Amino acid sequence: MGSRGFGPSTKMSGITRTACAAHLLAAALSFSCAISAHAVSDLGALENGPSPSEALNENERWYDDQAISPPPGEHDPRAEENAGPGIDIGDQEVVETGRKSRTDLPAVLKPADAALYREIFALQDKANWKEADKRIAKLSDRMLLGHVYYERYMHPTAYRTSYKELSGWMDAYRDHPGADNIYELALRRRPKGSRHPVRPKHESPGLRSRTRDAYQGRPSFHALSAANKRYVRKTQRRVRIYIHRGQPTRALSLINSPKAQRAFDTVSLDESRAHIASGYFHAGKDRKALELGGPAAERSGKYIPASYWWAGLAAWRIGDYSKAAKLFGAMAESDLKSEWTTAAAAFWAARAYLVDGQPGQVNHNLTLAAKHPRTFYGLLATRALGVEPPFEWNRPKMDDRAWESLKREPKVRRAIALIQADQSESAERELKSIAGTLSPEAGRALANVAIEYNLPSLALRSGRILSQNVDENYDLALFPMPDWEPRNGFTIDKALVFAVMRQESNFRTRAKSHAGARGLMQLMPKTASFMAGKRFRGSQRQQLFDPEVNMSLGQKYMEHLLEDPSINGDLFYTVAAYNGGPGNLRKWRRRTDYQGDPLLFIESIPLFETRDYVERVLTNLWIYRYRLGQPVPSLDAIAAGEWPTYTPLDNQPTAQAGGKAAGL
Numbered sequence: 001m002g003s004r005g006f007g008p009s010t011k012m013s014g015i016t017r018t019a020c021a022a023h024l025l026a027a028a029l030s031f032s033c034a035i036s037a038h039a040v041s042d043l044g045a046l047e048n049g050p051s052p053s054e055a056l057n058e059n060e061r062w063y064d065d066q067a068i069s070p071p072p073g074e075h076d077p078r079a080e081e082n083a084g085p086g087i088d089i090g091d092q093e094v095v096e097t098g099r100k101s102r103t104d105l106p107a108v109l110k111p112a113d114a115a116l117y118r119e120i121f122a123l124q125d126k127a128n129w130k131e132a133d134k135r136i137a138k139l140s141d142r143m144l145l146g147h148v149y150y151e152r153y154m155h156p157t158a159y160r161t162s163y164k165e166l167s168g169w170m171d172a173y174r175d176h177p178g179a180d181n182i183y184e185l186a187l188r189r190r191p192k193g194s195r196h197p198v199r200p201k202h203e204s205p206g207l208r209s210r211t212r213d214a215y216q217g218r219p220s221f222h223a224l225s226a227a228n229k230r231y232v233r234k235t236q237r238r239v240r241i242y243i244h245r246g247q248p249t250r251a252l253s254l255i256n257s258p259k260a261q262r263a264f265d266t267v268s269l270d271e272s273r274a275h276i277a278s279g280y281f282h283a284g285k286d287r288k289a290l291e292l293g294g295p296a297a298e299r300s301g302k303y304i305p306a307s308y309w310w311a312g313l314a315a316w317r318i319g320d321y322s323k324a325a326k327l328f329g330a331m332a333e334s335d336l337k338s339e340w341t342t343a344a345a346a347f348w349a350a351r352a353y354l355v356d357g358q359p360g361q362v363n364h365n366l367t368l369a370a371k372h373p374r375t376f377y378g379l380l381a382t383r384a385l386g387v388e389p390p391f392e393w394n395r396p397k398m399d400d401r402a403w404e405s406l407k408r409e410p411k412v413r414r415a416i417a418l419i420q421a422d423q424s425e426s427a428e429r430e431l432k433s434i435a436g437t438l439s440p441e442a443g444r445a446l447a448n449v450a451i452e453y454n455l456p457s458l459a460l461r462s463g464r465i466l467s468q469n470v471d472e473n474y475d476l477a478l479f480p481m482p483d484w485e486p487r488n489g490f491t492i493d494k495a496l497v498f499a500v501m502r503q504e505s506n507f508r509t510r511a512k513s514h515a516g517a518r519g520l521m522q523l524m525p526k527t528a529s530f531m532a533g534k535r536f537r538g539s540q541r542q543q544l545f546d547p548e549v550n551m552s553l554g555q556k557y558m559e560h561l562l563e564d565p566s567i568n569g570d571l572f573y574t575v576a577a578y579n580g581g582p583g584n585l586r587k588w589r590r591r592t593d594y595q596g597d598p599l600l601f602i603e604s605i606p607l608f609e610t611r612d613y614v615e616r617v618l619t620n621l622w623i624y625r626y627r628l629g630q631p632v633p634s635l636d637a638i639a640a641g642e643w644p645t646y647t648p649l650d651n652q653p654t655a656q657a658g659g660k661a662a663g664l
Contacts, residue, residue, distance in 0.1 A: 106407060106416070107416070107420060108143075108413050108414075108416045108417040108420065109141055109143075109417045109420045109421070110140065110141065112140070113139055113140055113141045114417075114420040114421055116135050116138055116139055117139075117144055117148075117417075117420070117421035117423075118421050118422050119132075119135050120132045120135045120136060120148055121148070121151070121421060121422070121423060123135065124148070124151050124152055124155075127155065127158035127159070129152065129159065132148075132152075136148065141417075143413075143414060143417055144414070144417055144418065144421060144423075146169070146172065146173035146176045147176070147418065147423065147426050149165075149169055149173075150169070150173070150176065150178050150182065153165060153166060153169060153182065153185075154178070154181060154182070154185070156539050156542060157538075157539040161185065161189070162189070163186060163189045163190050163191060163194060166182055166185055166186035166189060166197065167186055167190075167194075167195070167197045167198075169182050170182055170183060170186060170197045170198045170199075170200075171198060174198055174199070174200050174201045175200075175201040176430075177426070177429035177430060177432075177433055178429070179200035179201070180200050183197060183199065183200050218265075218267050218268075218303055220265035220266055220267050220268075221265050221267060221268055223265070224263075224265055228263040228264075231259075231260075231263045232263060232264055232265075232268050235254060235255065235260055235263075235264075235272075236268070236271070236272055236275075238251075238254060239251045239254060239255060239272045239275055239276065240275055242254070242279075243275050243276065243278065243279040246279070246282075246283065247279075248276045248279030248280045248283060248285075248288075251272070251275070251276050251279065252276050252292075255269060255272045255273070255276075266299060266300065267299075267300045267303045267304065270296035270297075270299055270300035270303075270304055270307060271296075271300070271303075271304045271306075271307075273292045273293065273295075273296040273307070274292075274293055274296050274297075274304050274306045274307035274310060275306075276292055277289040277290075277292040277293030277296070277307070277310040277311060277314065278306070278310045280292065280314075281310050281313055281314050281317075281604075282604070282606040284593070286314040286315075286317045286318050287314070287318060289310055289311065289313075289314035290311050290314040290315055290318065290320075290323075292311075293307050293308075293310045293311030293314060294311045294315075294323070294327070296311070297311050297327060297330070297331075301330060301331070301334065302334065302335070302336070303336060304336075305331050305334045305336050305337045305341060305345075308327045308328065308330050308331035308334070308345065309327075309328075309331055309341075309344075309345065311327050312324045312327035312328040312331065312345075312348060312352075313348075313603060315327060316348070316351075316352060316600075317600070321352045321353075321355045321356040322352075322356050324348070324352040325349055325352035325353045325356055325358065325361065328345045328346070328348040328349035328352055328365075329345075329346075329349040329353075329361070329365065331345035331349075332345035332346035332349050332365060332368055332369075339372040339374075339375055339378070340372070340375045340376070340377075340615075342368070342369070342371075342372060343368075343369040343370075343371075343372040343375040343376070343377040343378035343381065344369075344375075344376070344377045346365045346366070346368040346369035346377070346381070347365070347366070347369040347377035347378075347380060347381055348377075349361070349365040350362045350363075350365035350366045350369065350381070350384075351599075353365065363385075366381045366384055366385050367381075367385065369381035370382045370385055370387060370389075373389035373390060373391070374389075374473065374475075374478070374619070374623065375615075375619060376615035376616070376618060376619045377615075379619060379622055379623075379635060380635070380638060380639055383632075383635055383636065383639040384639050389626070391475045391623065391626055391627075392473055392474055392475050392476075393475055393476055393627065394474075394476070395447075395448055395451060395474070395476060396443075396444035396445075396447045396448055396466065396472070396474045396477065397444055398444060398445060398448060399441040399442075399444065399445065401441075402439065402441035402442045402444070402445050403442075403445040403448075405442065406438070406442045406445045406446065406449075409434065411430050411431070411433065411434050412430075412431065412434070412449075414430055415427040415428075415430040415431045418430065419453060424453065424454065424455060425509055425510070427453075427455065428450075428455040428457055428458045431446060431449070431450070431455065431458050432457065432458050432461055434446075435458065435461050435462050435465055436465060440466065440469070440470045440472075443462060443465055443466055443470075444466065444472075444474075446458070446462050447459060447462035447463055447466065447474060447477045450462055450477065450480070451476055451477060451480070454482060454483050456480035456481075456482040456507035457506055457507040457508050459476075459477040459478075459480040460477065460478060460480060460502070460506055460507060461506070462477055463475075463476075463477030463478040464478065475623065475627070476627075479498075479502070479620070479623050479624055479627055480507065481494070481498065481624075481627070482498075482507060482547075484520075484547040484548065484551060485548065485551070486548060486551035486552035486554075486555055487548045487549065487552045488552065490555065490650065491555055491556075491559060492555045492558055492559060492562075492648070493648055493649055493650045494624070494628070494650060495621050495624035495625050495627075495628060495630065495649075495650075496558070496621055496624075496646070497521075497551065497554070497555055497558075498620070498624050499617050499618075499620035499621040499624055500521055500554065500558070500575075500578065500617055500620075501520045501521055501551075501554075502620050503613060503616050503617050503620060504517075504520065504521055504522040505519065505520050505521070505522055507520065508520070509545055509546075509547055509550075510545050518541060518544040518545060518550070519544045519545050519546075519547075519549075519550035519554075520547055520550045520551060520554070521550055521551060521553075521554030521555075521557075523544055523550060523553055523554055523557070525537075525541050525544065527553075527557060528544055528553045531553045531556045531557050531560070532553055557578070558574065558578065561573075561574045561577050561578060561582070562574050562646055564577075564582070566586070567585075568645075569645045569646045570643050570644065570645055570646075571618065571621075571634050571644040571645060571646055572598060572601065572602060572614060572618075572643065572644060573585055573589075574646065575613065575614045575617045575618065576588070576605065576610055576613075576614050579609065579610045579613040579614070580605075580607055580609075580610040580613075584607070584610075588601075588604075588605055588606070589601075592604045592605075598638060598641075598642070598643050598644070599638070602614055602615065618634065618644070621634065622634070622635045625649070630649045630652070631649065633645075633647045634646070634647070
């Protein structure tokens with residue numbers, strides 16, 4: 001099939017970083033247009049807003065403004081919680097990093113205690129409790145015993161913890177990371193008649209991700225009676241369930257009922273119509289989707305940007321590019337949207353205006369999309385315009401007074417002690433618990449600590465807090481480069497491995513999804529067993545939390561997918577299969593008439609999670625390429641209307657993409 005890139009039937013092999021909109025137009029109009037698609041029916045889950053107890057999630061791209069339950073297989077690892085008190089700082093030695101730094105940490109533990117703690121944790125890793133207790137008795141500083149006993153009490157097989165031990169731990173360490181886990185276990189083991197364990201102590205919210213109220217700013221909804229509000233919410237949940245099942249007509253009948261017509265306000269009805277339009281789009285019934293979504297967008301697009309999106313995609317597949325351009329353009333200018341949504345709408349508006357012969361609007365919309373270079377379509381827009389994305393590879397600016405104050409925080413001191421004891425993951429959990437409570441100045445200092453001491457999950461969280469709350473993007477923090485390596489080294493480029501890890505687990509080694517996926521690359525035990533040639537049963541599944549093991553099996557699975565003859569190195573297919581499964585990929589390719597257009601293929605995937613996943617992983621990949629100073633051939637391919645294929649670059653000299661490798 002002919003390739004389709006910026007325009008629907010565009011073969012833009014000549015597009016380079018110096019390309020302009022006129023060049024794109026000429027290329028696009030040199031080919032005939034034939035668009036027709038019939039996608040499978042299923043909505044998939046809409047993206048959930050960030051949980052108040054979680055670290056910051058990405059700036060969310062959302063096409064539908066109300067979340068439903070995540071689909072099977074969605075990765076939602078439990079958040080690590082808060083840390084506890086420490087002791088005063090004295091004149092101490094410095095924790096060595098091997099290089100000079102403004103974030104040198106004053107050593108908290110005396111060398112003898114640091115050595116004892118290292119021995120204790122090593123012995124407990126082998127479940128040698130007796131020898132560990134002998135070392136504990138020799139400690140002069142007992143500030144890390146909460147972590148020592150947490151590791152012991154939560155051991156999956158080798159230690160049976162009593163209720164007395166659990167309740168005692170809660171009495172002493174309820175402000176530690178993991179207190180929620182101890183508390184839940186204590187509740188399960190509490191003997192009848194025993195006192196209730198004390199509850200975990202959590203930090204005040206401070207600076208957190210900004211959650212979205214689906215009904216915020218809708219006067220018509222708030223004017224409803226309490227009974228009608230409940231009915232609207234209940235009915236909308238049923239609508240989304242029907243769409244997820246591929247039953248848009250049944251959902252439409254539900255909101256067309258006399259009761260719904262009386263109870264609903266106009267905006268809520270149009271919101272449901274937008275959901276149903278998405279269902280018809282994925283069922284290949286584009287005219288029906290446009291009939292519902294178009295008028296809904298005209299009436300309520302101010303409140304429901306998703307109505308523009310689904311109607312715009314339907315108009316595009318029908319071939320009504322003028323209509324599609326207007327819908328996407330209106331969505332791009334809407335106020336109720338994220339940077340991901342803005343970039344997507346603006347880029348598709350540019351595509352539609354290009355094919356519709358309105359070049360004057362193309363550059364405007366590409367420029368609008370390019371204002372969001374940390375998004376999928378934003379990066380594509382920068383490539384189409386021939387501009388360099390303005391990534392910030394410098395460390396956050398340091399405020400010396402804020403840094404001195406931060407070093408005296410009890411939880412920071414305990415984290416320093418954990419670093420001395422070679423327990424960086426626990427140190428990271430301690431620091432993450434305070435990341436959302438700090439001033440911007442202290443937040444920058446914390447981001448520097450995370451970068452300096454190779455704490456990637458903390459770096460990512462700190463970077464996101466600064467990005468969302470003070471509008472500062474520090475890409476060294478947002479795109480960390482952990483020093484973990486797979487056993488026997490990398491066989492796939494680091495940029496791709498880190499891109500997947502960032503999306504799958506936010507670099508949390510202990511991440512576990514509700515479906516049972518584990519570790520940095522969120523491997524299901526069955527997949528890991530297939531790759532390893534041995535079964536991971538029972539306690540053996542704990543091995544999947546080991547970074548070396550998880551990365552080794554994860555990259556092996558990616559190689560397996562890349563080498564599949566039906567995938568043949570295609571990155572869209574590989575990443576979609578990694579998330580949604582090879583079987584689903586085959587089904588989507590078979591049932592979706594995407595006319596050879598790579599971008600239309602992605603947007604026609606019926607599961608939101610997979611659509612979003614592909615775009616985020618590719619975005620991560622490109623930004624890691626920039627950080628490493630590598631070319632970005634897959635970005636060039638998509639901008640040129642081609643399918644992106646995996647090209648190994650780690651053993652090649654650094655080249656033009658980001659120039660000098662950043663932060664290395």
